[in-house]
Amino acid sequence: YWVKMSDADELVMSGMTVDWDLPIPLLQGWQMISYYPAQPVDATIALSGLVELLLIAKDEQGRFYSPPFGFSNMGEMEPGKGYQLKLSEDAELVYRLREEEELAGLSDNSNPVHFQTPSITSRNMSLLVYTDTQARGEIGAFCGDQLVGFGLIQSGQCGVSVWGDDRSTNNPDGLLENQSYRLVLWDAENEKTVEIQDLEI
Numbered sequence: 001y002w003v004k005m006s007d008a009d010e011l012v013m014s015g016m017t018v019d020w021d022l023p024i025p026l027l028q029g030w031q032m033i034s035y036y037p038a039q040p041v042d043a044t045i046a047l048s049g050l051v052e053l054l055l056i057a058k059d060e061q062g063r064f065y066s067p068p069f070g071f072s073n074m075g076e077m078e079p080g081k082g083y084q085l086k087l088s089e090d091a092e093l094v095y096r097l098r099e100e101e102e103l104a105g106l107s108d109n110s111n112p113v114h115f116q117t118p119s120i121t122s123r124n125m126s127l128l129v130y131t132d133t134q135a136r137g138e139i140g141a142f143c144g145d146q147l148v149g150f151g152l153i154q155s156g157q158c159g160v161s162v163w164g165d166d167r168s169t170n171n172p173d174g175l176l177e178n179q180s181y182r183l184v185l186w187d188a189e190n191e192k193t194v195e196i197q198d199l200e201i
Helices: none
Strands: 024-028 029-034 054-058 064-066 084-085 092-094 126-132 136-142 144-153 157-163 180-188 191-195
Touching: 024 029, 029 126, 054 126, 126 144, 136 157
Parallel strands: none
Antiparallel strands: 024 092, 029 084, 054 064, 054 084, 126 157, 136 144, 136 180, 144 157, 180 191
16 A cells, blocks of 8 residues: 655554465556565565566555566565555466575665755656666656656666656655656766667667
8 A cells, every 4th residue: 555644653563474475466567565474575576476467566664666667676575564566467466585596686775975865746757767877876856846756777778667646645755647858877986867769669
């Protein structure tokens, strides 16, 4: 469930523990799921049984895992959190706790040090940017002077979460429908606006 709070608080829930390997029926398209295991597991491993059908998975910060593009900045899935999944067809999810070693290290959800966190709303767009540099850096998405998204460059790729406007507030806190934005690269020394070229994939 999505919950919007006016201030930070704590929710205490009671009930019976669900077995970590209990199958979860999933439908084609978008849905929100619970995470059953009691320990954190990297998203690329936990969801490895769905790689043929999983188009994208997202956490509450907008970080995402997309098997078709071999990209993840989600890091570990954690107990007590919910996640959004989009599937190409109906499926059943059984979480996995370990997988082949080649999946290890694919995911990196380190926090940015230059750009600050934009306003988190109920809507975001996942943008995967390929860069011609292997160096570490950050990319920020701006609408005017307002930061509406960011991501970290890792191995020549950068997953940027671009946030939409929260319609329940009076002030704009994200992009409006069809509103343009620009991307700014910080290379650990300087900021510069970057040119984007769409890839036909």
